[in-house]
Amino acid sequence: MSISRFLQSPWLFFLLLCVAGIGPAAAEGRCPPGQYPIGDQGVGGCAPIPGAGQGAPEENPGHWVKTWGAVAGSMNGDAGASTGHQARASAERQAVERCGHWGATDCKVLYTYYNQCYASIRSRRPENGTMFNAGANKEQALERATQDCRKSGSQECTFVHSDCTKPFFQEG
Structure with missing residues (x-):
């Protein structure tokens, strides 16, 4: 029997697929897709698989x-x-x-x-005044402002103030 004739026979083709390990997809036992069998012999039923058939949660339309x-x-x-x-x-x-x-x-x-933190530093040199810089947190802002103060030529830089302001999520 030639291969083409073999593949034309539906039963023989099905047998080939089964031997090759390729078969039709099936649901969990006797249950429809998205469910699994519960109970025992004689009394059985199906229950939904947790999370099956549920789409991704809706995104909150806020900003x-x-x-x-x-x-x-x-x-x-x-x-x-x-x-x-x-x-x-x-x-x-x-x-x-x-x-x-x-x-x-x-x-x-x-x-x-x-949406960040800031720090202010005063230089000992009056001509340099007060310097401001920002960062993701107070420490980073303070470090940046201190670097700016030192780059201006002052070795004595005094902390003045720092604070943060952060975004908030508004629903709907």
């Missing part, structure tokens, strides 16, 4: 909201800071208000940041 922080200062050294605002302008306004709380009338925004 991340960035939050802002700001630092304001005056010529006489008064300062104010704010954090956690949803709008940059709001963070800046509160920082200027807090700076003016100490009596200064010339407060202006010196630094703004969002």
Whole structure:
């Protein structure tokens, strides 16, 4: 018998597939796909396989909201800071208000940041003033601000302030 004639016979072809280990897909025992047999001989049933037939959980349709922080200062050294605002302008306004709380009338925004931490460092050299830098955490921001201070030529750099503002998830 030739191979082509052998493959034309449905029973012989099925036998070949079974011998080769290739067979039709079957569900768990006597149950439909996505279920497994329960019970014993004579009394049996099917139960759903946990997680089978369930799609991926729906994604939450929310979004991340960035939050802002700001630092304001005056010529006489008064300062104010704010954090956690949803709008940059709001963070800046509160920082200027807090700076003016100490009596200064010339407060202006010196630094703004969002979704991160910041640190400010004052150089011992008056001409270098205060330096700001940001980072993923307060330690990184402080390290960066200190490096900036030292690069300016000052070996004495004094920590002034640091804070963080983080995004939050708003559902719907």
